[in-house]
Amino acid sequence: MARTALVTGGTRGIGEAICIALKDAGYQVAANYGGNDQAAQAFTERTGIPAYKFDVADFDAVADGIKRIEQDVGPIDVLVNNAGITRDGTLHKMRPDQWQQVIDTNLGSCFNCARAVIDGMRERSFGRIVNIGSINGQAGQYGQVNYAAAKSGIHGFTKALAQEGAAKGITVNAVAPGYVDTDMVRAVPANVLEKIIARIPVGRLGKPEDIARAVLFLVADEASFVTGTTLSVNGGQHMY
Numbered sequence: 626m627a628r629t630a631l632v633t634g635g636t637r638g639i640g641e642a643i644c645i646a647l648k649d650a651g652y653q654v655a656a657n658y659g660g661n662d663q664a665a666q667a668f669t670e671r672t673g674i675p676a677y678k679f680d681v682a683d684f685d686a687v688a689d690g691i692k693r694i695e696q697d698v699g700p701i702d703v704l705v706n707n708a709g710i711t712r713d714g715t716l717h718k719m720r721p722d723q724w725q726q727v728i729d730t731n732l733g734s735c736f737n738c739a740r741a742v743i744d745g746m747r748e749r750s751f752g753r754i755v756n757i758g759s760i761n762g763q764a765g766q767y768g769q770v771n772y773a774a775a776k777s778g779i780h781g782f783t784k785a786l787a788q789e790g791a792a793k794g795i796t797v798n799a800v801a802p803g804y805v806d807t808d809m810v811r812a813v814p815a816n817v818l819e820k821i822i823a824r825i826p827v828g829r830l831g832k833p834e835d836i837a838r839a840v841l842f843l844v845a846d847e848a849s850f851v852t853g854t855t856l857s858v859n860g861g862q863h864m865y
């Protein structure tokens with residue numbers, strides 16, 4: 626029977642590419658999004674994948690949203706924690722709300738969503754959780770103490786939960802994208818982006834599909850021996 630997958634922030638950018646790759650591979654897919662109804666509606670029309678609106682930073686909203694998805698689509702076997710935001714600024718100018726929103730949306734969401742699906746995965750002795758980190762969580766980035774801290778936290782979260790899930794058939798991994806051509810990166814000033822691309826050995830930004838490919842590998846039934854790891858997909862920009 627087809628596995629069921631939930632991709633948070635699945636209606637745009639990297640999340641959309643992950644949804645499409647999973648659907649093409651035979652998964653039943655549900656996407657989540659935060660507030661952009663127009664983008665979500667267009668996504669569903671394009672892909673035929675249902676989109677569910679709830680704030681991944683809100684524990685109770687996530688619990689309700691995931692309950693709805695499980696009733697409509699089925700028990701979640703695969704969770705891709707992809708939703709993320711940036712609120713950049715150097716530390717000496719950063720407001721507490723910029724810090725908190727980024728921590729809650731990028732990192733708190735991993736706890737909220739994993740917490741809502743973990744009991745079912747444990748009962749069924751199968752689960753795949755992939756958390757989308759970032760090159761900037763691995764290497765740091767000027768103007769992003771909030772984002773780098775949240776993404777770096779994802780990598781620790783991944784390793785700890787991998788240890789808890791291992792005996793129950795649940796793998797937990799992270800994918801750390803480099804710079805990928807999405808709305809998030811299009812918001813970077815052109816002169817800064819030019820300098821970023823000059824530092825990418827393959828000479829281009831990533832495509833959302835480059836990241837989707839890595840996720841598809843990690844969530845496969847056959848990837849049961851891969852857990853607690855981070856797969857960097859960054860065109861060689863940063864090598865661990």
Ligand code: NDP
Nearest residue numbers: 634638639658659660661680681708709759804805807809
């Ligand atoms: P986009 O900004 O293109 O899309 C973000 C998605 O997340 C949208 O679907 C958005 O929904 C959703 N979202 C945002 N906040 C919330 C929320 N509170 N609750 C639910 N959904 C929410 O992002 P990208 O595709 O560029 O990034 C995807 C992931 O990859 C992020 O975690 C990002 O940090 C990470 N990443 C991206 C890189 C890049 O270069 N693009 C590099 C490294 C990591 P809505 O449309 O409703 O706003």
